[in-house]
Amino acid sequence: MLEPLGVPPEAESLYRVLLRNPRQTVAELAALAGRGPRAVRSTTATLESLGLVSRLPGRPARLVATPPDTAVDVLVARRETEVAAIRRAAAALASELPAEHRPEDQLRIVVGREAVAAQFLQLQQAAVGEVRVLDRPPYAQDPHQPNPAEDPLLDRGVRVRGIYAPEALEVPGALTLLREAVASGEEARIYADVPLKLAIADRATAILPFTNQTSGMIDSALVVYAPTLLDALVKLFDLLWQVAEPFLPPAGDGPDDRLLSLLAAGLKDEAIARQLGVSLRTVHRRTSELSAALGARTRFQAGILAQRRGLVG
Numbered sequence: 541m542l543e544p545l546g547v548p549p550e551a552e553s554l555y556r557v558l559l560r561n562p563r564q565t566v567a568e569l570a571a572l573a574g575r576g577p578r579a580v581r582s583t584t585a586t587l588e589s590l591g592l593v594s595r596l597p598g599r600p601a602r603l604v605a606t607p608p609d610t611a612v613d614v615l616v617a618r619r620e621t622e623v624a625a626i627r628r629a630a631a632a633l634a635s636e637l638p639a640e641h642r643p644e645d646q647l648r649i650v651v652g653r654e655a656v657a658a659q660f661l662q663l664q665q666a667a668v669g670e671v672r673v674l675d676r677p678p679y680a681q682d683p684h685q686p687n688p689a690e691d692p693l694l695d696r697g698v699r700v701r702g703i704y705a706p707e708a709l710e711v712p713g714a715l716t717l718l719r720e721a722v723a724s725g726e727e728a729r730i731y732a733d734v735p736l737k738l739a740i741a742d743r744a745t746a747i748l749p750f751t752n753q754t755s756g757m758i759d760s761a762l763v764v765y766a767p768t769l770l771d772a773l774v775k776l777f778d779l780l781w782q783v784a785e786p787f788l789p790p791a792g793d794g795p796d797d798r799l800l801s802l803l804a805a806g807l808k809d810e811a812i813a814r815q816l817g818v819s820l821r822t823v824h825r826r827t828s829e830l831s832a833a834l835g836a837r838t839r840f841q842a843g844i845l846a847q848r849r850g851l852v853g
Contacts, residue, residue: 545615551586558593558605565600590615646766656680656749656761660739664689667698667741672777674738676705678751680758683711686720694725701727703777703784705734710811715802722787729784730805738773746773799826 542552557573558564564572570580584603587593591614595601606614650659657680664671664687671693681687693700702721709715709730722728737758740746746764751757764770788804802812809827813820
């Protein structure tokens with residue numbers, strides 16, 4: 541029972557004998573335990589050092605066992621002191637590691653929607669070469685408002701590339717905001733199955749927001765500084781970039797221009813109706829008419845043919 545607290549089994553056994561038979565001399569204790577006096581003398585010295593046995597005055601000295609509750613408290617306190625010393629030693633050793641090898645300097649968790657939004661803003665403000673973004677709902681920032689950090693990024697000559705899930709463009713006003721961002725210099729592509737939300741700055745920092753399964757909202761994020769993990773995230777982005785379709789803004793401002801652009805982006809009819817502010821029936825009718833005029837058999841083919849003929853982009 542007491543071995544986890546540093547008491548050897550033979551010492552605990554002798555302690556139990558003394559608990560049942562208090563006030564024994566070493567010779568008497570040896571006879572009761574069936575051990576030699578020399579072995580018992582050595583073991584009782586161990587028990588005394590652990591605070592489990594004490595000697596009464598007199599000759600020959602008699603031994604008494606410390607009550608178990610007190611004995612355990614003493615052992616636990618001793619072990620806690622040892623653990624604290626080990627932790628201090630470990631911290632001293634960790635401080636000698638180069639910064640790039642310290643776990644706490646490679647990954648960090650931020651909690652709270654506002655904290656996540658602030659971390660994303662900080663990541664963009666610190667970028668000097670390139671920002672890569674995988675974009676899909678939900679959002680820590682207000683999706684109806686433009687990204688306040690993007691224009692300053694582009695003004696500084698930072699390359700900004702974004703891969704958007706079609707559902708990202710279903711947010712009311714999102715298409716207009718993306719058109720404005722592309723006009724300012726962002727490079728945007730559409731991919732039907734964006735696997736996660738991600739932002740990477742300069743291969744030096746990345747942020748991966750987490751969605752609360754109950755509320756469906758972003759409530760925390762993992763901030764990554766570890767070079768190996770950053771390399772893997774950059775490779776993931778670059779692979780998706782190769783297979784994603786370029787975002788093609790409408791060639792004009794007419795409803796058909798915007799409809800063709802949304803078809804090319806892969807949005808569903810319900811989302812297109814919301815973006816255009818028209819009924820679902822109107823979207824179905826006009827899509828059929830445009831498809832027939834373009835000679836397209838499917839809505840997706842209509843978007844592609846419109847792209848090739850310069851009706852979008």
